[in-house]
Amino acid sequence: KQIAVIPGDGIGPEVTAQSVKVLDAVAARFGHEFSYTYCLMGAAAIDETGSPLPLETIDACLDADAILFGAIGHPKYDNDPSAKVRPEQGLLQLRKALQLFTNIRPVSAYAALRHLSPLKDKQLEGVDFVVYRELTGGIYFGEKTLSADGTEASDGCVYTRAEVERIAHLAFAAARQRRGKLTLVDKANVLETSRLWRRVVQELATQYPDVAVDFLFVDNAAMQLILNPAQFDVLLTENLFGDILSDEASVIAGSLGMLPSASVGKRTALFEPIHGSYPQAAGKDIANPLGSVLSAAMLLDHFGMTEEAALVRTAVDWSVNAPFVSKDIDPVNFYFTSTIGDLLAD
Amino acid sequence: KQIAVIPGDGIGPEVTAQSVKVLDAVAARFGHEFSYTYCLMGAAAIDETGSPLPLETIDACLDADAILFGAIGHPKYDNDPSAKVRPEQGLLQLRKALQLFTNIRPVSAYAALRHLSPLKDKQLEGVDFVVYRELTGGIYFGEKTLSADGTEASDGCVYTRAEVERIAHLAFAAARQRRGKLTLVDKANVLETSRLWRRVVQELATQYPDVAVDFLFVDNAAMQLILNPAQFDVLLTENLFGDILSDEASVIAGSLGMLPSASVGKRTALFEPIHGSYPQAAGKDIANPLGSVLSAAMLLDHFGMTEEAALVRTAVDWSVNAPFVSKDIDPVNFYFTSTIGDLLAD
Ligand SMILES: CC(C)[C@H](C(=O)O)[C@@H](O)C(=O)O
Ligand SMILES: CC(C)[C@H](C(=O)O)[C@@H](O)C(=O)O
Numbered sequence: 001k002q003i004a005v006i007p008g009d010g011i012g013p014e015v016t017a018q019s020v021k022v023l024d025a026v027a028a029r030f031g032h033e034f035s036y037t038y039c040l041m042g043a044a045a046i047d048e049t050g051s052p053l054p055l056e057t058i059d060a061c062l063d064a065d066a067i068l069f070g071a072i073g074h075p076k077y078d079n080d081p082s083a084k085v086r087p088e089q090g091l092l093q094l095r096k097a098l099q100l101f102t103n104i105r106p107v108s109a110y111a112a113l114r115h116l117s118p119l120k121d122k123q124l125e126g127v128d129f130v131v132y133r134e135l136t137g138g139i140y141f142g143e144k145t146l147s148a149d150g151t152e153a154s155d156g157c158v159y160t161r162a163e164v165e166r167i168a169h170l171a172f173a174a175a176r177q178r179r180g181k182l183t184l185v186d187k188a189n190v191l192e193t194s195r196l197w198r199r200v201v202q203e204l205a206t207q208y209p210d211v212a213v214d215f216l217f218v219d220n221a222a223m224q225l226i227l228n229p230a231q232f233d234v235l236l237t238e239n240l241f242g243d244i245l246s247d248e249a250s251v252i253a254g255s256l257g258m259l260p261s262a263s264v265g266k267r268t269a270l271f272e273p274i275h276g277s278y279p280q281a282a283g284k285d286i287a288n289p290l291g292s293v294l295s296a297a298m299l300l301d302h303f304g305m306t307e308e309a310a311l312v313r314t315a316v317d318w319s320v321n322a323p324f325v326s327k328d329i330d331p332v333n334f335y336f337t338s339t340i341g342d343l344l345a346d
Numbered sequence: 347k348q349i350a351v352i353p354g355d356g357i358g359p360e361v362t363a364q365s366v367k368v369l370d371a372v373a374a375r376f377g378h379e380f381s382y383t384y385c386l387m388g389a390a391a392i393d394e395t396g397s398p399l400p401l402e403t404i405d406a407c408l409d410a411d412a413i414l415f416g417a418i419g420h421p422k423y424d425n426d427p428s429a430k431v432r433p434e435q436g437l438l439q440l441r442k443a444l445q446l447f448t449n450i451r452p453v454s455a456y457a458a459l460r461h462l463s464p465l466k467d468k469q470l471e472g473v474d475f476v477v478y479r480e481l482t483g484g485i486y487f488g489e490k491t492l493s494a495d496g497t498e499a500s501d502g503c504v505y506t507r508a509e510v511e512r513i514a515h516l517a518f519a520a521a522r523q524r525r526g527k528l529t530l531v532d533k534a535n536v537l538e539t540s541r542l543w544r545r546v547v548q549e550l551a552t553q554y555p556d557v558a559v560d561f562l563f564v565d566n567a568a569m570q571l572i573l574n575p576a577q578f579d580v581l582l583t584e585n586l587f588g589d590i591l592s593d594e595a596s597v598i599a600g601s602l603g604m605l606p607s608a609s610v611g612k613r614t615a616l617f618e619p620i621h622g623s624y625p626q627a628a629g630k631d632i633a634n635p636l637g638s639v640l641s642a643a644m645l646l647d648h649f650g651m652t653e654e655a656a657l658v659r660t661a662v663d664w665s666v667n668a669p670f671v672s673k674d675i676d677p678v679n680f681y682f683t684s685t686i687g688d689l690l691a692d
Contacts, residue, residue: 144538153542196499222594248568
């Protein structure tokens with residue numbers, strides 16, 4: 001199997017290196033062969049090539065069976081609203097180029113990390129859901145304008161029935177494999193695009209009679225995720241709402257560093273931890289590699305290697321319980337990023 | 347003083363009635379005269395007039411010194427994406443007609459209600475912030491389209507420099523009166539409108555050298571509100587982000603029923619609890635009136651009656667600590683909505 005590896009910015013390279021160790025260990029144990037093509041994207045790519053997404057990176061990703069990605073972003077671009085080139089553009093363009101239309105983020109609470117969660121134990125009981133976020137449409141990719149005198153700006157949000165259908169089918173199928181519940185989050189009391197989403201999901205629901213469907217307005221969903229996260233099974237939503245809600249949901253687990261994600265398209269899929277590039281920690285060997293390693297487990301699932309994926313998850317559970325954990329989890333008795341990678345691979 | 351009263355839908359009429367009792371008690375004690383004009387809006391208005399916002403309501407609001415509003419919305423409209431008339435349109439049109447461009451929502455945690463919060467005590471320590479949400483622009487009021495065959499929908503998001511400036515000035519002024527910190531929440535790494543917001547706020551910051559300004563992406567803000575809400579003082583943001591984040595923030599307090607809001611424009615201002623119409627509870631005399639009563643306190647502040655407002659807040663504190671509280675706070679030993687209103691007025 002051919003894997004494109006995009007280490008990216010900040011702590012991206014460090015955490016990705018641990019996933020590669022783990023993938024190599026899996027390959028050795030199960031007799032697979034994984035070969036890696038390393039690619040540039042983000043601030044790292046701007047620094048070297050001037051572009052946040054060099055064409056070679058797109059090509060390498062198209063040739064690959066899957067993509068393993070680290071993190072993107074550098075603070076030097078954040079507070080310059082008139083910067084012409086921004087690292088994040090690389091990721092957005094890649095999602096579009098590869099048509100990675102569905103972002104999947106599982107959320108569950110590790111018993112051993114409950115003390116780190118801002119939520120009370122009562123809220124954490126039974127939390128096990130997955131966010132299906134649309135990733136190549138909506139306001140992220142609509143027309144943007146800025147008037148010549150800089151006094152008026154606009155962003156367009158567009159959705160088509162086909163865009164909603166393809167991700168909704170994936171979400172319904174996932175609900176079927178899980179607890180049979182799908183919640184569409186929208187703002188149908190205000191937005192035309194949300195009413196389209198609601199209409200399409202209501203229609204498709206008749207094809208999945210075994211899935212119970214409900215609807216929540218996004219403002220209410222932002223409350224429910226904290227008040228009663230255990231109510232969710234599959235949460236389906238559009239791009240911007242998914243960005244906000246999946247990050248909000250990530251606090252439940254107690255550590256952002258633990259959470260993986262998959263972005264799937266028709267041809268290929270990309271796997272990345274949900275944390276950002278965390279530049280303050282870059283180069284210090286203190287980042288949590290588990291979000292990346294669990295993303296690698298999702299990558300193995302994508303290859304149909306379910307036993308292999310399960311073994312990686314067992315290794316992660318073992319390291320959390322040991323505990324062989326990084327500084328974000330235990331600021332005093334912590335293990336270095338690279339050590340945790342070695343232990344997991346062993 | 348002339349007050350337009352819009353009881354609205356669901357529990358709106360019940361909670362608003364308690365605020366009127368309290369306002370009458372204040373008037374009697376301090377020698378003021380408040381007269382009330384009752385108006386229709388929302389589902390109640392659709393049922394009676396066919397329109398969610400009858401013209402008489404706009405006129406009465408324009409003639410009033412302030413508006414006291416209950417709640418809006420009825421489930422019979424929510425799951426019909428093709429309904430032509432929806433209750434919420436009434437509120438949106440009223441905000442626009444009266445140019446209520448700033449929504450203000452204070453968030454703090456009552457010591458006596460900590461056990462109700464989904465957050466741990468550690469997170470609740472020192473929480474005291476206020477959300478300034480833009481209320482008459484952005485994607486709420488942009489052009490909406492639906493193609494003739496219903497397969498493509500769009501919502502436009504537009505902001506002008508002037509729209510950002512007027513609310514930003516209010517937010518800076520508020521920060522000055524508080525702890526001197528302003529946080530702009532945007533998505534400047536993706537949206538053109540967000541970059542306009544960031545540019546304008548960066549520029550205005552030079553006029554308020556005593557206010558410390560920082561910037562957060564909305565996805566990160568959704569996490570920070572739960573991880574460390576005490577870091578916020580004044581949180582400034584655009585319409586849709588404000589809708590999501592202020593509802594999310596409301597869970598901190600432990601009860602949605604406790605939180606007030608003010609929506610201010612150039613000519614007049616509207617005061618409403620942040621909770622919805624909660625139709626399941628309507629007519630049962632079990633709704634929490636305190637969000638509405640605290641909104642009435644904000645109304646008194648708006649009239650410059652600060653001593654009066656403080657007295658209302660003291661009465662609310664007293665009832666929470668007594669505790670004379672409604673069913674949402676104590677499901678067993680609760681007081682009826684109307685009883686709490688009587689006690690507060692006494
Ligand atoms: C980096 C940024 C453009 C991106 C997004 O908003 O989609 C990130 O927040 C994410 O969720 O993957
Ligand atoms: C009822 C709805 C249109 C409204 C909004 O989204 O603004 C409500 O959620 C609010 O926050 O006041």
